[in-house]
Amino acid sequence: MMTMDNSNSNYKTLVLSLSSVLLFNAASVSAVVAVPTDKYDHQGTLSGVQDCALLSLVVDESGSMTWEHEFLKTKAIPLMVADYRTKNYDHLFLCSHGFGAQKNKDTGFAFHGCVDALTWSDPPTNTELGTVMGTWRTLGGVEDAYLGVLEGIENTPATIDGIQLATTCGTMFKSMIMLTDEVCIIFVSWEYHMFIMHHASCIQLIYLL
Numbered sequence: 001m002m003t004m005d006n007s008n009s010n011y012k013t014l015v016l017s018l019s020s021v022l023l024f025n026a027a028s029v030s031a032v033v034a035v036p037t038d039k040y041d042h043q044g045t046l047s048g049v050q051d052c053a054l055l056s057l058v059v060d061e062s063g064s065m066t067w068e069h070e071f072l073k074t075k076a077i078p079l080m081v082a083d084y085r086t087k088n089y090d091h092l093f094l095c096s097h098g099f100g101a102q103k104n105k106d107t108g109f110a111f112h113g114c115v116d117a118l119t120w121s122d123p124p125t126n127t128e129l130g131t132v133m134g135t136w137r138t139l140g141g142v143e144d145a146y147l148g149v150l151e152g153i154e155n156t157p158a159t160i161d162g163i164q165l166a167t168t169c170g171t172m173f174k175s176m177i178m179l180t181d182e183v184c185i186i187f188v189s190w191e192y193h194m195f196i197m198h199h200a201s202c203i204q205l206i207y208l209l
Helices: 066-086 126-133 145-154
Strands: 011-017 050-060 091-099 109-116 169-180 193-198 202-208
Touching: 050 066, 050 145, 066 091, 066 126, 066 169, 091 126, 091 145, 109 126, 109 145, 145 169
Parallel strands: 050 091, 050 169, 169 193
Antiparallel strands: 011 202, 091 109
């Protein structure tokens, strides 16, 4: 079961240079996953007993993000999964979403799947990372980050890796990373902890411990 310090001042800043990015050799890119029809009720009551975390990735797929995608997959996410392991969560549900080309709900958003990342190897293999991050697109065109964030929240499956979130979890710590190379101002009235990853000469990732 989980133990954690609930102090609001307990933050860590992790600055990772893009110059140290390793190339990610993912499995062959396949079609994105259809959005879930049975969706998790974020406002519902949890009836389980296990301590869970939900980490949602929402990435810019406009076409200029290839290196940033690789950085998130090969550097940031493995480090974050390792950090979540130290907090003794029972499950870390990692969900992957993309936004890009058009400001249209049907074509501007993509659901790339979810996985319980605590079932991965330690450290995770490229194949494991590619299961939900190997289908990110580089579409070209404009970005609609607000659409990506809202759809990323909405399209959380009720069941991930055969685990029903509402009946398994007694607590759910929610976080979202939105990755883009554009200047972002996002206002979301929600219980998510929001992180904006903005590319300049490096990516600064701030997350609640």
